[in-house]
Amino acid sequence: MKTHKQLEEFASKPNNYNDRAVVNLKTYDTKNVSRLNTDNTLEAAIYTSQMIWPATHDETRPGTVILFPNKSWSIGLASVNFIHHPNNGPVFHFDSEGVSEEVLNEIDRLQPKGNSEGIQIMVMGDITDHVNEQLASYKVKSLTAETAAQFAFKVDEEYARLTDEYPENILVVSSEDHAKLFSLVAGYWIAHMPEPILYVETNGVPLETIKALKKRKNPNIYIVGPEKIISKHVEEELSTYGSVTRIPGDNPVEVSIEFTMFKDQDSGFGWGIDKPGRGLSFISTSQPELAITTAPFSHLGKHCPLIWLDQGKLEDSVYHFLAKIKPTFQDSPQEGPYNHSYLMGSIETISYETQGIIDNKLEIVAESDGGHH
Numbered sequence: 001m002k003t004h005k006q007l008e009e010f011a012s013k014p015n016n017y018n019d020r021a022v023v024n025l026k027t028y029d030t031k032n033v034s035r036l037n038t039d040n041t042l043e044a045a046i047y048t049s050q051m052i053w054p055a056t057h058d059e060t061r062p063g064t065v066i067l068f069p070n071k072s073w074s075i076g077l078a079s080v081n082f083i084h085h086p087n088n089g090p091v092f093h094f095d096s097e098g099v100s101e102e103v104l105n106e107i108d109r110l111q112p113k114g115n116s117e118g119i120q121i122m123v124m125g126d127i128t129d130h131v132n133e134q135l136a137s138y139k140v141k142s143l144t145a146e147t148a149a150q151f152a153f154k155v156d157e158e159y160a161r162l163t164d165e166y167p168e169n170i171l172v173v174s175s176e177d178h179a180k181l182f183s184l185v186a187g188y189w190i191a192h193m194p195e196p197i198l199y200v201e202t203n204g205v206p207l208e209t210i211k212a213l214k215k216r217k218n219p220n221i222y223i224v225g226p227e228k229i230i231s232k233h234v235e236e237e238l239s240t241y242g243s244v245t246r247i248p249g250d251n252p253v254e255v256s257i258e259f260t261m262f263k264d265q266d267s268g269f270g271w272g273i274d275k276p277g278r279g280l281s282f283i284s285t286s287q288p289e290l291a292i293t294t295a296p297f298s299h300l301g302k303h304c305p306l307i308w309l310d311q312g313k314l315e316d317s318v319y320h321f322l323a324k325i326k327p328t329f330q331d332s333p334q335e336g337p338y339n340h341s342y343l344m345g346s347i348e349t350i351s352y353e354t355q356g357i358i359d360n361k362l363e364i365v366a367e368s369d370g371g372h373h
Contacts, residue, residue: 002324008323011316011320011322022347028352032341032358032363033340033342033355034340034341035343036048036343041093042093042102042293044293045092046103048090048296048297049106050109053090053110062110062113063089063120064087064120064121065092065120066082066121066124067091068092069095069124069126070093070094070095071095075124075151076289077183078151078197079091081159083295083296086115090106090296092106092293094131104134121135121140123140123141124151148175149207149209155196163194167195168267169195169267170195170198171190171196171197172222173223174202175201182229182249183197184306185224189259200230200234202228202234203233213241213242216241219242221239221243222244222246222247223246223247225248230246253317256305257317259306260306260307260321261274261321271305275325276339277339279301279302279304279340280304280339280341280342280362281294281342281344282358284308284311284345285310285311287345290344290345307321312351313354322361328365329365330367343355
């Protein structure tokens, strides 16, 4: 148990900086931080795919690849639910011209095995004849809908059909653009656990969302975001269909931290991370769509939740969270536990200085004096 003094020390900001730290760098990875050094969501998706699925043998090949339209974050977010088993696969986007050559090459490298029904590629949204031609050598299934709420409903239906059950834990997020950063926090969880999102608006609950809730008996409903994003009125309406809990926070950074620490002991929902020995993912609020294409980092490997960095910078709330999970050892650092994180974005978006601070805050130190013997 850390003392108050230790927590203050671990949460403190550096006093002196070295402006030569980035000169002649040969690697952008550090001992406790692996960086995906790109701001391009498609590149990030491919990097993620290659890190999570080496595809060297059957056990490391994915089942189903998920494709979503790049101009719809709300469809992309709902699609992330399919990353989980039985699909077990990465998520890429396509555009009006079709599926890019880079993505087709990555799908070819992966050689997806297919899910329990043999589906190798799931395509979200309307697709053209050209896309059908591009994917002709694979077994493909597509889902279409006219609205975000309708699409999330269809994802829920399809996942329940694949797994023969409707999960009792549900995340409710807003589909409105001004809520994007709050809503995207949920993506890493639904890739980690087979629990869907359903969409609402600030002051309304769509019929499709109500229809999905009625398929459960008293579900556990978790609202992600403050009342300015999803109103008290909506919370009260949702409470007529199940037990409602709000994961709060005044801004997206705070919500991402609250979600990372939240745990419902009765239902098992939530990361519940407040101790060392964990994986984390850091993404700048200036690059929100990276939260969709890198979501597989919560599915396999270190099973990481998402922490937002406000415009790529560390806020006090992040410092204090990292202080809580700072690892310490009694006799030898080999005892562990160890923390590790992934940093999504270029050094122009998230500076190397910020990376160095995160790396240090994740480092294991002696319990007695905070040093490293």
